[in-house]
Amino acid sequence: MKNHIDLLGHDVPVDVAASVLIGLSAHIVLNRFELWPKQLFTVYWASVAIYTRHLVAEQGQSLASAIVRTLGLSYIVIATLLVSVTAHRLLFHRLRRFPGPLSCKLTKWTTVSTDLNGLRSRFVDQQHKKYGDIVRTGPRELSINDPSVISAIGGGNSPCQKGPWYVGIHGGKGGRSHSLHSTVNKEDHAARRRIWDAGFSQKALKSYESEIHTKTQQLIEELSSRARKGQVLNIDDWCLFFGYDLMGAVGFGTSFDMLSKGVIDKNVEILETSMAHIMVVSNLPYLSELVRYLPNPMKDFEVWLNMVLKKRIESGTKEDYPDVFAFLLDEDKQSGWKHTWEELVSDAMLMALAGAETSSTVLGLCLFTLSQHPDVLQKLRDELDDVFGKGVPCDDFDDLNKKCPYLNAVINETMRMYPPIASGLQKETPASGLQVQVQGKQIVIPPHTVVHTPTMTMHRDPRYFSPEPNAYRPERWLDHHKNEERFEIKAFNPFSFGPTGCIGKTLAYMEIRLALANLVQTFDVKPTKEFNAKEFEDGLLDIFTTKRSKKMPVTLELRQQK
Ligand code: HEM
Incomplete structure (x- = not known):
């Protein structure tokens, strides 16, 4: 079986190319289905165990080098996933046209950090002053400064429901x-x-x-x-x-x-x-x-x-x-x-x-x-x-x-x-x-x-x-x-x-x-x-x-x- 493939003129090991592919597929899966830490940990460690066993049993590698190789590949999967998520949130996301700070478009960790300091309302206020009445305050989140929206999202006839928080x-x-x-x-x-x-x-x-x-x-x-x-x-x-x-x-x-x-x-x-x-x-x-x-x-x-x-x-x-x-x-x-x-x-x-x-x-x-x-x-x-x-x-x-x-x-x-x-x-x-x-x-x-x-x-x-x-x-x-x-x-x-x-x-x-x-x-x-x-x-x-x-x-x- 071939160990390398030609990728845009570069000789790339098959398992490295497969890791990139898995990273991209993981993004598609995570976008469609909500996976939670328990499931993710199970999938991650099961994959690491299965591939390590494959390297030892099928390719005769020592256990130590098989573990190092598998963990290295798993980092490629994670890095690809992160790059893909970042590119999607900035360039292709359904909220990409709404203005807001880059850090908020990329991750909800920005809110965690403002909340840790107790500064959320002040931070959001500053962003409204800078970007206007609609601000993207999270990858899939908007803050809208208009009283009529209060009833549109929270009134008895609103089709909205409580959010993930x-x-x-x-x-x-x-x-x-x-x-x-x-x-x-x-x-x-x-x-x-x-x-x-x-x-x-x-x-x-x-x-x-x-x-x-x-x-x-x-x-x-x-x-x-x-x-x-x-x-x-x-x-x-x-x-x-x-x-x-x-x-x-x-x-x-x-x-x-x-x-x-x-x-x-x-x-x-x-x-x-x-x-x-x-x-x-x-x-x-x-x-x-x-x-x-x-x-x-x-x-x-x-x-x-x-x-x-x-x-x-x-x-x-x-x-x-x-x-x-x-x-x-x-x-x-x-x-x-x-x-x-x-x-x-x-x-x-x-x-x-x-x-x-x-x-x-x-x-x-x-x-x-x-x-x-x-x-x-x-x-x-x-x-x-x-x-x-x-x-x-x-x-x-x-x-x-x-x-x-x-x-x-x-x-x-x-x-x-x-x-x-x-x-x-x-x-x-x-x-x-x-x-x-x-x-x-x-x-x-x-x-x-x-x-x-x-x-x-x-x-x-x-x-x-x-x-x-x-x-x-x-x-x-x-x-x-x-x-x-x-x-x-x-x-x-x-x-x-x-x-x-x-x-x-x-x-x-x-x-x-x-x-x-x-x-x-x-x-x-x-x-x-x-x-x-x-x-x-x-x-x-x-x-x-x-x-x-x-x-x-x-x-x-x-x-x-x-
Ligand atoms: C000045 C005092 C108060 C303020 C400003 C206040 C504010 C609020 C706000 C903003 C919410 C909505 C939370 C959300 O949508 O997630 C809420 C919900 C709630 N409040 Fe108050 N509250 C006050 C006093 C009270 C008191 C005295 C009680 C008595 C038990 C109470 C019981 C509740 C309950 C049970 C909910 C949840 C309602 C639901 O989910 O259906 N609050 N409150």
């Missing part, structure tokens, strides 16, 4: 059981969402009011006792304690006891740090699958949560103390869907994270913005004094919603400036692609494209919010039709949109309104001299949720003692 957050294929949030299949998601909806009905929300009161009161009492001692506190830690204690109670009838202890619970700490890592690796779902095999502290959290939920089931649902979990135990009448135990555990974890992280971030950031804008704080106090009376605790959820427009403007303006989920969440176009309007022009988005709408960029775009899109001005939310040059409410999207948008929006407003109103009526929150507002703002990192890398140390002065 959602497969990554539950550990890739064969990973943890899906939560509602990571359920990609639309029918399954709709069935689960109907079960969840019952836990967020008007009636259910009404029944959580007493728990929100209790936790708010506890927050005020714990802070008051520390204020009397003149202690310096990291105020956003306390917002986090409040958020988790409340979600533990309203979500699944447990308490993390963080308000009473004044320190972060060990399990919550594990959840927070692990999830921050998971959010980053989920950009490459195959990476999530690999990471699953590494030692993972989340397992300890899951063991703890399993125990808490078992106890919760044993003690039953108290009539006067309902929680969301009680509703999750029901079946969806329309489809017959009933949650498995693993799904219940994933949903309880989702509740703690989605519910506590975001709301406590907004509460902490409201206190930050108010500390920087004494005029706004004064107006807010005037409004609360008018509605509830001077020095009287704010306790009526309806009044806080309907009679306090300035309070609501402060909260919304804080979320506009600092959205707690700053990068838009991904949707994937169907096999037929999707037609959308971008700034009035019809655009066809090719099939299986991952699309983002950049929340932070939209919130600060002068075409949607003017004048002064970068200024903190709650007034823009009042009489905006009369006074504002631009106020495009569709561009305000902190809770996402449509059937997969935030289910806890009303609950979030209820708890933030009550806690914020009582905090500003009870305390003067004064950042310490060392606090640097610019550094704090620059230290806001986008790791799916907005994290504060810089603390806000404050002293609290009780107002009625003045």
